[in-house]
Amino acid sequence: xxxxxxxxxxxxxxxxxxxxxxxxxxxxxxxxxxxxxxxxxxxxxxxxxxxxxxxxxxxxxxxxxxxxxxxxxxxxxxxxxxxxxxxxxxxxxxxxxxxxxxxxxxxxxxxxxxxxxxxxxxxxxxxxxxxxxxxxxxxxxxxxxxxxxxxxxxxxxxxxxxxxxxxxxxxxxxxxxxxxxxxxxxxxxxxxxxxxxxxxxxxxxxxxxxxxxxxxxxxxxxxxxxxxxxxxxxxxxxxxxxxxxxxxxxxxxxxxxxxxxxxxxxxxxxxxxxxxxxxxxxxxxxxxxxxxxxxxxxxxxxxxxxxxxxxxxxxxxxxxxxxxxxxxxxxxxxxxxxxxxxxxxxxxxxxxxxxxxxx
Numbered sequence: 001x002x003x004x005x006x007x008x009x010x011x012x013x014x015x016x017x018x019x020x021x022x023x024x025x026x027x028x029x030x031x032x033x034x035x036x037x038x039x040x041x042x043x044x045x046x047x048x049x050x051x052x053x054x055x056x057x058x059x060x061x062x063x064x065x066x067x068x069x070x071x072x073x074x075x076x077x078x079x080x081x082x083x084x085x086x087x088x089x090x091x092x093x094x095x096x097x098x099x100x101x102x103x104x105x106x107x108x109x110x111x112x113x114x115x116x117x118x119x120x121x122x123x124x125x126x127x128x129x130x131x132x133x134x135x136x137x138x139x140x141x142x143x144x145x146x147x148x149x150x151x152x153x154x155x156x157x158x159x160x161x162x163x164x165x166x167x168x169x170x171x172x173x174x175x176x177x178x179x180x181x182x183x184x185x186x187x188x189x190x191x192x193x194x195x196x197x198x199x200x201x202x203x204x205x206x207x208x209x210x211x212x213x214x215x216x217x218x219x220x221x222x223x224x225x226x227x228x229x230x231x232x233x234x235x236x237x238x239x240x241x242x243x244x245x246x247x248x249x250x251x252x253x254x255x256x257x258x259x260x261x262x263x264x265x266x267x268x269x270x271x272x273x274x275x276x277x278x279x280x281x282x283x284x285x286x287x288x289x290x291x292x293x294x295x296x297x298x299x300x301x302x303x304x305x306x307x308x309x310x311x312x313x314x315x316x317x318x319x320x321x322x323x324x325x326x327x328x329x330x331x332x333x334x335x336x337x338x339x340x341x342x343x344x345x346x347x348x349x350x351x352x353x354x355x356x357x358x359x
Contacts, residue, residue: 027084040342045073046092055098062102066109090117095131103134116141124152126167139178144222146186148197157207172217182219182323189229201238209246216249219323220338307333309358317342
């Protein structure tokens with residue numbers, strides 16, 4: 001299987017090959033990778049690509065290759081390390097051809113070595129022809145759906161018969177083995193980055209913010225690619241501004257109804273609903289007590305600014321979080337807005353939303 005980095009500068013073909021393999025010696029990039037990681041950025045390697053010839057002949061070959069990737073690029077050990085001392089945070093499956101033989105075995109074996117850090121970049125037509133089965137069988141952390149070079153691209157956002165983010169949201173919530181998987185809008189960073197699908201910042205901003213407000217599976221935006229964004233008047237900055245200026249869809253709300261029949265039995269029913277257009281979250285508790293006479297009372301929604309942090313782990317700088325993850329920090333409950341690592345809740349990065357003081 002060949003592997004091509006997507007979000008870091010590619011070396012020229014004149015770079016020295018590592019030992020006698022066909023892997024380029026890109027160890028000069030190690031300090032850049034580590035610099036980005038120190039700033040809280042996730043750096044992964046993308047396998048495949050539009051012209052990459054990738055694939056396995058069997059499940060056993062796929063499972064064995066997981067150790068190779070682990071040793072070459074992740075936390076394993078090998079005399080051949082294309083990025084030198086740098087340890088990448090995970091892999092991305094950008095499969096645009098071939099068959100899916102061995103992919104689930106490869107990813108499953110890799111998951112035994114690492115916790116998280118698995119993403120995919122499917123085309124927007126659903127199901128994806130080259131990675132769709134794998135998406136349904138393996139619990140990816142995120143999917144960067146390519147909403148370009150296809151009828152379902154960003155330029156057709158206003159056409160409900162073409163724009164199909166809702167289909168991917170439904171996949172995330174009802175089909176994916178990971179019910180918390182995040183769906184990213186993959187977009188071209190300039191008109192020259194893709195054959196079709198590019199939209200201006202003024203057009204993209206409301207698309208981002210409307211999708212963020214409507215779908216709780218929304219994870220953020222993926223741009224192809226960083227160099228195109230930089231050359232296009234820092235297109236990435238307009239995207240970040242849109243993300244920071246939007247309002248995230250609330251997670252599913254939970255209503256607990258407790259019925260007590262004195263003096264012997266208690267029944268608790270939990271009903272979970274997913275709102276689609278509201279931007280506030282309300283949790284209420286209704287208690288009905290039955291004895292010789294029937295009375296009922298409704299507990300008011302808490303307005304003291306305190307929230308329960310029971311069972312929520314403390315934030316750790318070494319853990320990679322995805323949008324919707326909850327942590328405690330500084331006595332408060334925080335929710336990640338998107339994928340984050342090493343960015344302190346309440347810090348300048350703006351990665352975390354403060355949900356209130358822990359009660």
